[in-house]
Structure formats: structure tokens, C-alpha cells
Amino acid sequence: MPVIFRHEGYRFFFYANEGAPREPMHVHVEKGGVEAKFWLTPEVSVAYDDGFNAKTLRELAEVVEANKNRIERAWNEFFN
DSSP states (O other): OOEEEEETTEEEEOOSOOTTTTOOSEEEEEETTEEEEEEOSSSOEEEEESSOOHHHHHHHHHHHHHTHHHHHHHHHHHHO
16 A cells, blocks of 8 residues: 555555556545545545545545645556
């Protein structure tokens, strides 16, 4: 599980085995055993959530949006 970055105790990462065929570009966010997944395109959106409240999901989406280029670069470097 390559970790892209950490922010305020949240871990932003992707799984090394993202399926066959590989799913579209996305990022997982985890803290305290709770996880969410965000699609990056066509816009940042929640793919699934395992327990974060709505406010936290909005804040995490903002962090993902602010770091979208960084996440895309890490994804491409790892999978390509």
C-alpha cells in the first residue's frame, strides 16, 4: 500500500493491487480504522465511505482536490 502523504493524522494511499482491469484513478483515506475512497475524475467525489461523517468527507474531498496533481503523479509513477 503506497502511502502518498499524511495530513492531520489521515493516511492518503492506494492499494498496490487495484484490480484487473485496474480501476480508474482514485485515492483511499484512512484514520482510526475508518476508510473512504475518492475518485479523482471527472471530478473529486466519494466512491465509498466506511464511517466518516459528512463534514469530514467534505474536508477530505477538499484535501484530495488540493493534492490532486500529487496523487495523480504518485499513481502514474507506481502503475506505469
